[in-house]
Amino acid sequence: MFDDGVFPAHVDKTDVRHVETLTGALRALDYEYGGGACRDACVALLGWANPLLGTGAPGVVLQRLQVAIADLNNLAGWASFDMGLLESAHRHFGRAMELARASGNSALEANIHYRMGRVHLHYELPQDALESFQRGLPIAQASGSTLAVSILHANEAWAFAKMGAERQALRQFARAQDEFERAEAEHAPPWARFFDLADLVSIGGMVHTELARNCDVKYARTAIPLLTRAIATGGEDASRSQSFRLAALAVNYLVQNEPEHAREIGEKAIALSGPIRSARTRDRMRPLKQEADKLRGNEAADELSSRLGAFMRSPGAA
Numbered sequence: 584m585f586d587d588g589v590f591p592a593h594v595d596k597t598d599v600r601h602v603e604t605l606t607g608a609l610r611a612l613d614y615e616y617g618g619g620a621c622r623d624a625c626v627a628l629l630g631w632a633n634p635l636l637g638t639g640a641p642g643v644v645l646q647r648l649q650v651a652i653a654d655l656n657n658l659a660g661w662a663s664f665d666m667g668l669l670e671s672a673h674r675h676f677g678r679a680m681e682l683a684r685a686s687g688n689s690a691l692e693a694n695i696h697y698r699m700g701r702v703h704l705h706y707e708l709p710q711d712a713l714e715s716f717q718r719g720l721p722i723a724q725a726s727g728s729t730l731a732v733s734i735l736h737a738n739e740a741w742a743f744a745k746m747g748a749e750r751q752a753l754r755q756f757a758r759a760q761d762e763f764e765r766a767e768a769e770h771a772p773p774w775a776r777f778f779d780l781a782d783l784v785s786i787g788g789m790v791h792t793e794l795a796r797n798c799d800v801k802y803a804r805t806a807i808p809l810l811t812r813a814i815a816t817g818g819e820d821a822s823r824s825q826s827f828r829l830a831a832l833a834v835n836y837l838v839q840n841e842p843e844h845a846r847e848i849g850e851k852a853i854a855l856s857g858p859i860r861s862a863r864t865r866d867r868m869r870p871l872k873q874e875a876d877k878l879r880g881n882e883a884a885d886e887l888s889s890r891l892g893a894f895m896r897s898p899g900a901a
Contacts, residue, residue, distance in 0.1 A: 594640040594648065602632050602651040607773055610658055614777065614821045618665030619860025625659035646686050653682035654774055657695055664702050667862035672702060693723035693731045694774045700738060705863065709745035716742060730769050733762035734778050737786045744793035756790050759783065781817030784809055785828050792831045795838050796870070803835040810835070826856040826864055830871050833887075837874035842883035845875070849887045853894050865895045 605628055612621040632652050640648055660675030676699050683692040696719025703712035716739045723731035737759035743752035763783050771778070791806035810832040817824060829852035836845035849871055856864040872891040878884035 594635050594638045594644060596644060596647070598635060599644060599647045599651050602628070602635075602648070602655060603773075606651065606655045606658060609655075609662075610773065613658065613662050613665065614823070617823055617859040617861030617864070618662030622659065622662035622666055622668075625655060625662055629655055629659060649682045649686035650688050650691060653679045653686065653688070653691055653695075656682065657691070657698065657774055660695075661698055664698075664705070665861045665863050667866075669702070673699075689722050689726035690728045690731050690772060691774060693719040693726060693728070693735065694772075695719075696722065697731075697734050697738060700742070704738070704742055704745065705866065707745070709742040713739060713742040713746075728766070728769065728772075728775070729762045730766035730771055730775050730778060733759045733766055733783070734775065736762060737783060737790075740790045741786055741793065744790045744797065747794075747797040749794055749798045752790050752794060756787055759786070779817075781813050782824070784816060785813035785824070788813055788828065789831055792834055795835060796874075800838055803838045806835045807832065807839075822855050823859050823861055823864060826852050826859065827867050829855065830867055834871050834874050837871070837878065837884065840878070842875070842878055842881050842887070845871075846883040846887040849875075850890065853890060856894070865897075868895055 606625075609621040609625055609628070612624075629652070632655060635648055636645075636652065656675045656679035660672045660679060663669075663671035663675060676695055680692065680695050683689075683695060696715050700712040700715030700719070703709070703715060716735045720732065720735050720739075723735055736755050740752045740754075740756035740759060743755060760783065763778075763780075788806050788810035791802045791809055795802035795806055810828050814825060814828050814832070817828070829848055833845040833849040833852060836842070836848065852868070852871070856868070868891050872888055872895065875884045875888040875891065879888075
């Protein structure tokens with residue numbers, strides 16, 4: 584991939600493109616196969632790229648290099664999070680933030696706040712997540728990126744829904760939709776290209792799923808079509824994203840007391856998640872098992888709970 588220990592005497596745009604191109608390839612691996620498919624390579628590439636910052640690159644090249652290495656750290660942090668390596672994730676996100684600020688790239692800085700918030704959200708710390716998203720919002724607005732603003736509003740809605748704050752969740756998601764429509768003609772930077780229509784609709788489904796669990800079962804009726812649409816829209820999407828959507832869809836069928844449907848969809852989520860090198864795919868099955876266990880005694884729910892338990896205890900794909 585790169586020559587270990589061999590650094591150019593003079594850094595130019597070619598060297599920066601090298602980092603950018605490899606980061607893009609590693610991001611594609613993470614998206615399709617999970618953080619375990621790219622994390623070690625991200626760390627190795629950082630070992631080659633970091634010394635470039637001290638080679639006296641000219642101003643314009645240095646700024647682009649800072650952005651490239653910040654983005655690589657952002658990816659390394661995300662891949663570490665996906666593997667459950669929290670200390671490493673926080674360290675990489677912190678370094679990414681330093682370099683994004685040094686380069687003056689506020690859109691990237693806002694994206695790092697989003698990713699740090701998602702770590703909190705995953706570990707059921709919605710208030711901490713909300714604070715991260717809210718710290719990122721003025722930075723995203725100052726960057727002029729409506730897509731960055733949409734990402735943060737959508738995730739604010741998710742955090743509010745986890746907290747049972749129904750009105751705030753619906754309001755913030757409506758704002759995310761408005762900003763997304765305005766961003767359609769925007770050229771997205773590589774770290775934000777994941778956020779397409781399928782992802783927006785998917786987060787809407789996650790918001791309504793949390794509201795169904797925390798506020799009113801009626802939200803399962805709106806979550807189901809949203810998640811079904813996200814699954815169909817993201818038909819060629821990464822297996823990890825689709826497994827999350829399927830698991831959430833199955834949750835809603837359990838909330839509606841339709842365990843047979845839930846078992847069928849839950850089994851699809853498990854099958855899709857199996858080969859992915861990601862601790863998160865197992866963690867994200869926890870709400871589905873919790874809902875299945877509430878229907879203990881029902882054959883379909885018990886069978887799904889048993890399958891989920893075995894899957895969650897299994898090691899990730901090597």
